[in-house]
Amino acid sequence: MKKVFTRPESFNDIPMHYCPGCTHGIIHRLVAETIDELNMVDRAIGVAPVGCSVFIYNYIDCDMYQASHGRAPAVATGVKRVVPDGVVFTYQGDGDMAAIGTAEIVHAAARGENITVIFVNNAVYAMTGGQMAPTTLMGQKTTTTPHGRESDANGYPVKMAEMLSTLDGSSYISRVSVHDPKNINKAKKSIKKAFEVQMENKGFTMVEVLSICPTNWGLSPKESVKWLDENMIPYYPLGEYKVPAEV
Amino acid sequence: MKKVFTRPESFNDIPMHYCPGCTHGIIHRLVAETIDELNMVDRAIGVAPVGCSVFIYNYIDCDMYQASHGRAPAVATGVKRVVPDGVVFTYQGDGDMAAIGTAEIVHAAARGENITVIFVNNAVYAMTGGQMAPTTLMGQKTTTTPHGRESDANGYPVKMAEMLSTLDGSSYISRVSVHDPKNINKAKKSIKKAFEVQMENKGFTMVEVLSICPTNWGLSPKESVKWLDENMIPYYPLGEYKVPAEV
Amino acid sequence: MARVTFREERCKGCELCTLVCPKGLITMSEHINSMGFHPATITDMDKCNGCALCARMCPDLVIEVERDEKKVV
Amino acid sequence: MARVTFREERCKGCELCTLVCPKGLITMSEHINSMGFHPATITDMDKCNGCALCARMCPDLVIEVERDEKKVV
Amino acid sequence: MFQGILIAGFGGQGVLSTGQLLAYAGMLEDKHVAWIPSYGPEMRGGTANCGVTISDIPISSPVVTEPTVLIAMNRPSLEKFEPKIVQDGIALINSSLVDTEVQRDDIKSVYINANELAEEIGNSKIANNIILGALVEMTGVVSGESVVESLKKVLPPKRHNLIDINREALEKGKKLAEEARVKTAM
Amino acid sequence: MFQGILIAGFGGQGVLSTGQLLAYAGMLEDKHVAWIPSYGPEMRGGTANCGVTISDIPISSPVVTEPTVLIAMNRPSLEKFEPKIVQDGIALINSSLVDTEVQRDDIKSVYINANELAEEIGNSKIANNIILGALVEMTGVVSGESVVESLKKVLPPKRHNLIDINREALEKGKKLAEEARVKTAM
Amino acid sequence: MRKKLSKVLMKGNEAIGEGAVRAGCRYFFGYPITPQSELPHYLAKRLPEENGVYLQSESETSAINMVYGAAGAGSRVMTSSSGPGISLMQEGISYIAGAELPCVIVNMMRGGPGLGNIAPAQSDYLQAVKGGGHGDYFVVCIAPASVQEIIDFMYDAFDIADKYFTPVMVLADGILGQMMEPVEFKENQEMELPEKPWAANGKRGRESKNIINSLYIVPEDLEEHNFKLKDKYSIIEEKEQRWEEYYTEDAELVLTAFGTSARVCKAVVDKARQEGLAVGLIRPIMVWPFPQKAFDKVIHSAKQFLTVEMNTGQMVEDVKLAVAGRRPVYFTGRPGGMLPIANDIFEEVKKLMSGGAE
Amino acid sequence: MRKKLSKVLMKGNEAIGEGAVRAGCRYFFGYPITPQSELPHYLAKRLPEENGVYLQSESETSAINMVYGAAGAGSRVMTSSSGPGISLMQEGISYIAGAELPCVIVNMMRGGPGLGNIAPAQSDYLQAVKGGGHGDYFVVCIAPASVQEIIDFMYDAFDIADKYFTPVMVLADGILGQMMEPVEFKENQEMELPEKPWAANGKRGRESKNIINSLYIVPEDLEEHNFKLKDKYSIIEEKEQRWEEYYTEDAELVLTAFGTSARVCKAVVDKARQEGLAVGLIRPIMVWPFPQKAFDKVIHSAKQFLTVEMNTGQMVEDVKLAVAGRRPVYFTGRPGGMLPIANDIFEEVKKLMSGGAE
Ligand SMILES: Cc1ncc(C[n+]2csc(CCOP(=O)(O)OP(=O)(O)O)c2C)c(N)n1
Ligand SMILES: Cc1ncc(C[n+]2csc(CCOP(=O)(O)OP(=O)(O)O)c2C)c(N)n1
Ligand code: SF4
Numbered sequence A, B: 001m002k003k004v005f006t007r008p009e010s011f012n013d014i015p016m017h018y019c020p021g022c023t024h025g026i027i028h029r030l031v032a033e034t035i036d037e038l039n040m041v042d043r044a045i046g047v048a049p050v051g052c053s054v055f056i057y058n059y060i061d062c063d064m065y066q067a068s069h070g071r072a073p074a075v076a077t078g079v080k081r082v083v084p085d086g087v088v089f090t091y092q093g094d095g096d097m098a099a100i101g102t103a104e105i106v107h108a109a110a111r112g113e114n115i116t117v118i119f120v121n122n123a124v125y126a127m128t129g130g131q132m133a134p135t136t137l138m139g140q141k142t143t144t145t146p147h148g149r150e151s152d153a154n155g156y157p158v159k160m161a162e163m164l165s166t167l168d169g170s171s172y173i174s175r176v177s178v179h180d181p182k183n184i185n186k187a188k189k190s191i192k193k194a195f196e197v198q199m200e201n202k203g204f205t206m207v208e209v210l211s212i213c214p215t216n217w218g219l220s221p222k223e224s225v226k227w228l229d230e231n232m233i234p235y236y237p238l239g240e241y242k243v244p245a246e247v
Numbered sequence C, D: 001m002a003r004v005t006f007r008e009e010r011c012k013g014c015e016l017c018t019l020v021c022p023k024g025l026i027t028m029s030e031h032i033n034s035m036g037f038h039p040a041t042i043t044d045m046d047k048c049n050g051c052a053l054c055a056r057m058c059p060d061l062v063i064e065v066e067r068d069e070k071k072v073v
Numbered sequence E, F: 001m002f003q004g005i006l007i008a009g010f011g012g013q014g015v016l017s018t019g020q021l022l023a024y025a026g027m028l029e030d031k032h033v034a035w036i037p038s039y040g041p042e043m044r045g046g047t048a049n050c051g052v053t054i055s056d057i058p059i060s061s062p063v064v065t066e067p068t069v070l071i072a073m074n075r076p077s078l079e080k081f082e083p084k085i086v087q088d089g090i091a092l093i094n095s096s097l098v099d100t101e102v103q104r105d106d107i108k109s110v111y112i113n114a115n116e117l118a119e120e121i122g123n124s125k126i127a128n129n130i131i132l133g134a135l136v137e138m139t140g141v142v143s144g145e146s147v148v149e150s151l152k153k154v155l156p157p158k159r160h161n162l163i164d165i166n167r168e169a170l171e172k173g174k175k176l177a178e179e180a181r182v183k184t185a186m
Numbered sequence G, H: 001m002r003k004k005l006s007k008v009l010m011k012g013n014e015a016i017g018e019g020a021v022r023a024g025c026r027y028f029f030g031y032p033i034t035p036q037s038e039l040p041h042y043l044a045k046r047l048p049e050e051n052g053v054y055l056q057s058e059s060e061t062s063a064i065n066m067v068y069g070a071a072g073a074g075s076r077v078m079t080s081s082s083g084p085g086i087s088l089m090q091e092g093i094s095y096i097a098g099a100e101l102p103c104v105i106v107n108m109m110r111g112g113p114g115l116g117n118i119a120p121a122q123s124d125y126l127q128a129v130k131g132g133g134h135g136d137y138f139v140v141c142i143a144p145a146s147v148q149e150i151i152d153f154m155y156d157a158f159d160i161a162d163k164y165f166t167p168v169m170v171l172a173d174g175i176l177g178q179m180m181e182p183v184e185f186k187e188n189q190e191m192e193l194p195e196k197p198w199a200a201n202g203k204r205g206r207e208s209k210n211i212i213n214s215l216y217i218v219p220e221d222l223e224e225h226n227f228k229l230k231d232k233y234s235i236i237e238e239k240e241q242r243w244e245e246y247y248t249e250d251a252e253l254v255l256t257a258f259g260t261s262a263r264v265c266k267a268v269v270d271k272a273r274q275e276g277l278a279v280g281l282i283r284p285i286m287v288w289p290f291p292q293k294a295f296d297k298v299i300h301s302a303k304q305f306l307t308v309e310m311n312t313g314q315m316v317e318d319v320k321l322a323v324a325g326r327r328p329v330y331f332t333g334r335p336g337g338m339l340p341i342a343n344d345i346f347e348e349v350k351k352l353m354s355g356g357a358e
């Protein structure tokens, strides 16, 4: 018999610290699969955020940095400028990238920095206990929006893929989800494409991945994938927002 | 005879520190005229940036703050939350707002903060000696792009009006210029509209004003207005980018 | 012919795999593993077609799937 | 009838007003003011129609414009 | 009277709230109390523990580095904290999840298969309170009534229906402790 | 030999580059030199000044707080720095822009209407160098040739056509100083 | 306001929130970080009940600048963070100090440097008391050691901030934020908050406008401002030293510790006294201004000093400055989120008292 | 490389740039600020000539994190700023110290706090040497006093950074950046830069991956890391103290000053010696580690110390710690962008020497 599914080679065989059902694990795996398929584990250099996924540096078997909160794109820029033939990626949550790291991501994109950003949007600050994120949906209850997010107090959710697409330096921008196998496949393709665009030096690439956080959503993992499907996707439409000319 | 043009009442009668021909002076005056016309000098609260226009706090005769570099929207937010019936505005340069202050402006807009931002885009960091700004045009020579801005090294100019318009919290966004009397009139109208929208609590408002910097452009003021017309306007199209429903 | 293997000690009992198996073959065990979770398991291996949807859905790489060569599409 | 007055000591000699006067009435003085600039001045006040474009263009509020009431549009 | 109690296990096992319950009971009895938690970065499944100090006199240091009582809800907790228990201290072990034994013989050890017992009683979430019942019985640090009283304060009104089953759990623990005949005189 | 020279005026008057020229000339003569600028936040039109120290021995402090020579290119500069000049020091005043007089009588003062003279020579930008010529003549801190030599180094080649007119300016200043017969012996 | 409870079991982080609300604070701007998250959670619920504003900013940098705005507008306002976030606030704190605005900043310290970890520590002492930001300024710095003290000191924090126009930092180790202890609240008096005629909240008929500013472009002016600040700091140093003495009257060995370390040291003193050793404790309650007076007071009997911290040695410098070479000063500490253990310190104490140090 | 010039008149800011390039620095990330702008201007031209990278970041926060990335990738890298910008870098500096990465950070100091002004000052001493960021760490801190020293010290700065895996700060007052002095360059040897097998620049066949990190989630691990850092700092304190002595052998009054203040103090010493007064100067070249040894050396003759700074009194604390109560330590300073005036200090000196202090 032939293995039709097994752990990617560049994905270390250690238990992950995530909560049961947390889809960070799936997204990690997709990155590792891409590294395998593009045969670039020797050139890949990853930058971990501060957030639940901070320990990604332990899980993926390439050189890694742990960046300060929100600054992964700046760290990646420093790395890429020194190692122009490296394949440099960041992996960031929505607190990390869409809040404290707004300036860094906007300007990495504006510079057309040749890096790939995997942006995990789970609509909360998970690691610190489920506070409102910039991506939290209207009406969503979090530990800092006990009565649900209201526009008067907290404004409106930020659509990063849409916003970064307005910048001339961004090259490939998409939004995908990993709440079911079909979408996982699409997510994989998009992540791979982003890396390929980077390897052709076509500029800044980002894949926004909708992800669940059962723990802070106060739902079971099964309920969570449903919630994502029914609530997040309508506000955060999936698809490719920007594609370079000939890819 | 009747005075058809004189100093606005809310504009202090002291000499300004700007270079000959610098259009910061014109933009200041338009804000002061608006304050007069809307009869709000008692409610107006301004926030000065760090940049050539830092001393605006001396020139306009309402309560003022001097904010740290780039953080005027955060300061304005603090003020507005405490003084909800105040008419709060920031006045910021392109280094201040489009570089170091990117996160603050994006999130003030995303929150739909009821403030008015006067964003002076002169395509350089003027006060510190003419370095490249995020808004510097491709090919433009500055003290830090001695051979002209190149996309490989420095990426692409940021279009703030366009970018902030993608956010659900922004309400009125326009781009105007002050390089000739016709445009000055339009700029005035737009600034007034922005304040009016704020006073109706309709959310975040911003007017981007194209402005000249003869000193750091290395041109005479006369050459500068021409350069703005011929080079900046094509890249930064003038107009209203976002208008709330019934204004 | 296909085979799914569960690395029981890694399973966190999230049940996502049960959601996606087109044949509804996966259930949660009665017993708990060393982490205190009820691990997933397959009820009727014969019915499994090796589609690997379960494995692709599992966030913790608990599941490996093998399949007869000829069946590969 | 209109009158423009220049507050000479405030003029920085940028010449922007000369650019916008539809009648080309404004020129720069020979002499320098206390800041070391050649201040702007009006050559032929009679021709001035009080449009105030110069004043609106001046970044330093050097210029005040008055006009006969009846001419007000 | 002074007890420094350490309750340790996985995150999600409820060790923190069990400790709070105990501290609350101490406060109701007008004792001096302090509760200090410690946990890893994981939201679920990591290690978590808390120290509860209950004393008749003001508490100098609220930090429980040398517990008089350890409740070990899983194996790593027992391994990590067994050496720190004071002489003649007590180890209460959730044998449902701990398959090893205490090494020291200068402490008293009681094994309770709390998870199975809890499911027997009818709610897997009350495992901790079975062990808490044993602790109360063995140490007398607070009375069983105070614990029940605290439950009323700690649980939101709509969950007061759970009080009875919790009381049952505490009783069960108490009985087990009696049976184990290891009541400390204090 | 030690001179601490302060050159002060509006920004944009070229006081900083005049100071640099002087420092450069000192360096060419293998003297110890230091140049320190000071200016306000304005890019144009604010106040600006620089201190130039030229000495035969290593310079302890390069900061010119008590100048031996002051060049005042505008009125505020004279008002601000006149009191700081050392006894028997020199004040060189650009009388084109300064309409007041020096108050102290323990210093030597020379007035030069540099702007007008410069326009006479044919380039308003060389006003500073007229005054510099006077300074060189009065102090001998460097030779006139060194200043011209420095010009060649400081100006980019394509502007070497300006050297002659600058030389003329320096000569003019020298002559004025001679006429004023206030040459200091040094 | 909530009804008065005789005694409540409360987390330190929540006590900060409740204490602040009772001290008249109605505005909180902050960004989440462990180990202080219960504070924003608490205030997100609590402040709207009092018509106050809880606003989660996009970063700590932004939070401190919102505080600048809200403080300038005349409100009682607070922010809170831990190590990395406090570092990001340094520019803003410097501006607040420069503009002389009152506000309260909480640092619930964790392990550092860098991301470090989320365990309790006292690793930011030097940053807090020596001016982590640029320029000549100090921040008044209160270090509570129990949940009850947190409640009590929040009043003082806001009062001192208003009195001296200065940012006040509440410097606590993560344990204090996380721990629960019973607290009692004072009867809820109507607060009389000070008038703030300097606030920039709209002229509204005022003769002249108010400007909130830290820019003094003319060096002479900034020098004057710096000297004025320095005079203010001297007054604070004179008037606001605060400390607790614990068995110091006859102490030959004086322990010095703040916050949770001081709690542990109290246990050590208890133990030492039981064994007849003349050991005492100076617990700085204010760590800036540092309680110089406490040291001058004990120097007659004290033969040596031992500073105990949850770091690799920071406050010990201030102890040395206070002792000024008159007696030897020793240090022991546990950094990285580890806690000093009473028994270990006691061993150290015994060694020192038997003349066995270093 | 450029052709060797015997002597060049150079601005301090440009000298930093040229010195860095000659020391093998090929990467600069920074954000404009007065009074250091000539440095980025210079490097924007100069680095591309050497196939290096000059990148203007969107902020100082971003700049220091780019430095983190570039340093982690094994390059010699530098950033530069002044007061407010350095404050914004504190979190990043703490991360760099925690991850033990080598880099050079320039602080061209100006007046503070807040926006302060752009005039030269020494207002960030405490921030620089006491750890302005969070957590237990120190930054090696060099304080040049002339343009020639800048050139010479840039080599040392990068070498020390690489040797000890630590950020090194060049701490200068704005005057040093703005002033021009003639400088000589050493013959341009081929630099032998150290190997960096730990760099995270792609595995490329390496057995195991490299991780750049400052997170130690287990307190025991972070404690070990903290102690390891502390040991490193002790070694640096032992080995890298550096100072200049100026007429100290028999000095009864010892001035202490760094940077431009020290230049002014030299003039004071000259004057005093001319008048037969036994005055000397200790000029710390490294301000961290502080030159304790220099003070132990002069203590036999020194009767008193006078610290002179361009601030309201910062380094004076370190002088007091070094003198440890053995002699009185006095302070005089001009903050806000004002310069200490040789004559004023000399008056102070005369007063002190005639026993008239305070
Ligand atoms: C400067 C700084 N501020 C705040 C924190 C605390 N913090 C850690 S993770 C996090 C947010 C994580 O949320 P997100 O980026 O959405 O990732 P997630 O945990 O949801 O995957 C925060 C605020 C920090 N470590 N550093
Ligand atoms: C934190 C910080 N970084 C940098 C500076 C220096 N600085 C002052 S003004 C300025 C840029 C000004 O440019 P811009 O905002 O475009 O305004 P302009 O001067 O062109 O009107 C900078 C970088 C500062 N004061 N504070
Ligand atoms: S808290 Fe949420 S995001 Fe974090 S590991 Fe758990 S489920 Fe995943």
Ligand code: SF4
Pocket: B017, B018, B019, B020, B021, B022, B023, B024, B052, B122, B126, B127, B212, B213, B214, B215, B216, F043, F044
């Ligand atoms: S430098 Fe430019 S922006 Fe600044 S005052 Fe001068 S012309 Fe205006």
Ligand code: SF4
Pocket: C002, C004, C020, C021, C022, C023, C024, C025, C026, C042, C047, C048, C049, C050, C051, C052, C053, C054, C055, C065
């Ligand atoms: S491989 Fe496919 S059929 Fe088999 S268990 Fe998994 S999901 Fe079900």
Ligand code: SF4
Pocket: A021, C006, C010, C011, C012, C013, C014, C015, C016, C017, C018, C039, C040, C057, C058, C059, C060, C061, C062, C063
């Ligand atoms: S998806 Fe994975 S972790 Fe979740 S229950 Fe299935 S096998 Fe277990």
